[in-house]
Amino acid sequence: MSNPFKPTAGATPPLLVGRQPVLDAFQESIEDGPGSPYLLQLMTGARGVGKTVMLNELGEVAQANGWVVIHVTAGPGMLERIAQRARVRRQELGAVDRGHGATTWSVTTPLGGVSRQSPSPEAESWPWVDEVAALLDVLAAHQTGVCITVDEIHSLDVEQMQTLAGDIQMLIRESRPIALIMAGLPRAVEELLAGESRPTTFLRRAERPVLRDVPVSEVADSFLQIVTDAGRSLSDELAMVCARATNGYPFMIQLVGYHTWRQGRTGPITAEHVTAGVAAARARLGALVHEPALADLSEVDRTFLVKMAQDDGASRLADIAARMGKTSQYAGVYRDRLLKAGMIQAAGYGLVDFDAPYLREYLREHAAHLMADRHTRHTRSDEGGPG
Structure with a gap:
C-alpha cells in the first residue's frame, strides 16, 4: 500500500x-x-x-x-x-x-x-x-x-x-x-x-489570516481517518500519541504520519512503529525546517535563541540578556525581530517561548556547532578573511 x-x-x-x-x-x-x-x-x-x-x-x-x-x-x-x-x-x-x-x-x-x-x-x-x-x-x-x-x-x-x-x-x-x-x-x-x-x-486593508497550529484532538482524528482510508488500522490511543508528538504543527503531522507508516507498511500500526516513526520525524524536522530557518537569521538572532533554549519553558528577557552579556534593551531588539519572524511567540508578560515544535531540543543539540560557527566567522574577520 x-x-x-x-x-x-x-x-x-x-x-x-x-x-x-x-x-x-x-x-x-x-x-x-x-x-x-x-x-x-x-x-x-x-x-x-x-x-x-x-x-x-x-x-x-x-x-x-x-x-x-x-x-x-x-x-x-x-x-x-x-x-x-x-x-x-x-x-x-x-x-x-x-x-x-x-x-x-x-x-x-x-x-x-x-x-x-x-x-x-x-x-x-x-x-x-x-x-x-x-x-x-x-x-x-x-x-x-x-x-x-x-x-x-x-x-x-x-x-x-x-x-x-x-x-x-x-x-x-x-x-x-x-x-x-x-x-x-x-x-x-x-x-x-x-x-x-x-x-x-x-x-494594510487586506484580510490577514494567521495560520496557527491545529488542535491536537483534530490531529488525532485525522490520523485515524487517513490510516483507515488507506487500508490499515491505528488505535485511538496510538493516534493520540502521534498527535501529541506533532504539537499540532501541520508539517509535523505529515512527517509523523509518513515515518510511522514506513515502519510497517502493512497490517496494524503498533506502538513500536509509532515510537520509531516519531523519532525519525523529529530528525527530519530539524533538517527540513529548523536548519534552513536558522540559516536565514543573523548571528545575534541565533545567539538569542541558543541562550533562550537553556530554559525548559518560557524565558524571561532579562535572563536571556544576562546570558548574552547584554542589556535587556539590546536583547529586546532581537526579541522583536524573532517575534516578527515567527521563530518565537509571546508567552505572558515579559515572557517568550518557541513557536515551532522541537526547536528548543534542536538548539540544545546543535548549540556547540552554532556557536562554533559564530566563533569561526569572527576569527576569520579578525584575520582579514571573509566575514
Missing part, C-alpha cells in the same frame, strides 16, 4: 485539518462579488504551518467556481510570469485572431461558451495588468474572475510590490472580479506594510 502522507513542502496533504474557516470565508467572498474582503489577503504563519498548501487549496476553491487561477512565487520577473500565464490561459479559452481591426474570442469556460470582439493591439505582449484585464474581459460574460496567488512574498522587491498593489487596487476600483492572495513569513509581511506609499497603505 502506498504511503498516504505527504511530507514535502507545498504538497497537498490527504486531509486538510483545521483550515476550513479560511476556505469558507473565501468562498463567501467569491459569492458576494468584487470588493468582498477575503478576495484580498495577506496570509502569514511560521515555516511549515501550511501557507503554500493553503494557497493551493484557495486556488481549488476559485477553480471550482469557474475562476482562472494563476499561481506564482515572488521574485525577479514575477509580474512578467503573471502576464505570460494570463495570456496563455486567455488563448487556451478560445481561438485568438490578431487582425488589424479586432480580436475575436470564441471562449469555452467551465460555465459555458461565448464569442466577442475587442480591439487588437499591435504588440504581441502587454503589461501584466493589461493581460489580466483582457482575460477578465473574456470571463466577464459568465461572471467569473481571476485569482492570483503569490507565495514567499519576502522575495518581492519594493518596486514590484508597489506595481502589483497599485494595479490590483485599480482593478478593484473598476469592480473587476479579481482576487489576490499572498503568503509569507510574519516579518516579511510586517516589513512589506511598513512603508507609507499609497499601494502599501492599500495593502
Whole structure:
C-alpha cells in the first residue's frame, strides 16, 4: 500500500485539518462579488504551518467556481510570469485572431461558451495588468474572475510590490472580479506594510489570516481517518500519541504520519512503529525546517535563541540578556525581530517561548556547532578573511 502522507513542502496533504474557516470565508467572498474582503489577503504563519498548501487549496476553491487561477512565487520577473500565464490561459479559452481591426474570442469556460470582439493591439505582449484585464474581459460574460496567488512574498522587491498593489487596487476600483492572495513569513509581511506609499497603505486593508497550529484532538482524528482510508488500522490511543508528538504543527503531522507508516507498511500500526516513526520525524524536522530557518537569521538572532533554549519553558528577557552579556534593551531588539519572524511567540508578560515544535531540543543539540560557527566567522574577520 502506498504511503498516504505527504511530507514535502507545498504538497497537498490527504486531509486538510483545521483550515476550513479560511476556505469558507473565501468562498463567501467569491459569492458576494468584487470588493468582498477575503478576495484580498495577506496570509502569514511560521515555516511549515501550511501557507503554500493553503494557497493551493484557495486556488481549488476559485477553480471550482469557474475562476482562472494563476499561481506564482515572488521574485525577479514575477509580474512578467503573471502576464505570460494570463495570456496563455486567455488563448487556451478560445481561438485568438490578431487582425488589424479586432480580436475575436470564441471562449469555452467551465460555465459555458461565448464569442466577442475587442480591439487588437499591435504588440504581441502587454503589461501584466493589461493581460489580466483582457482575460477578465473574456470571463466577464459568465461572471467569473481571476485569482492570483503569490507565495514567499519576502522575495518581492519594493518596486514590484508597489506595481502589483497599485494595479490590483485599480482593478478593484473598476469592480473587476479579481482576487489576490499572498503568503509569507510574519516579518516579511510586517516589513512589506511598513512603508507609507499609497499601494502599501492599500495593502494594510487586506484580510490577514494567521495560520496557527491545529488542535491536537483534530490531529488525532485525522490520523485515524487517513490510516483507515488507506487500508490499515491505528488505535485511538496510538493516534493520540502521534498527535501529541506533532504539537499540532501541520508539517509535523505529515512527517509523523509518513515515518510511522514506513515502519510497517502493512497490517496494524503498533506502538513500536509509532515510537520509531516519531523519532525519525523529529530528525527530519530539524533538517527540513529548523536548519534552513536558522540559516536565514543573523548571528545575534541565533545567539538569542541558543541562550533562550537553556530554559525548559518560557524565558524571561532579562535572563536571556544576562546570558548574552547584554542589556535587556539590546536583547529586546532581537526579541522583536524573532517575534516578527515567527521563530518565537509571546508567552505572558515579559515572557517568550518557541513557536515551532522541537526547536528548543534542536538548539540544545546543535548549540556547540552554532556557536562554533559564530566563533569561526569572527576569527576569520579578525584575520582579514571573509566575514
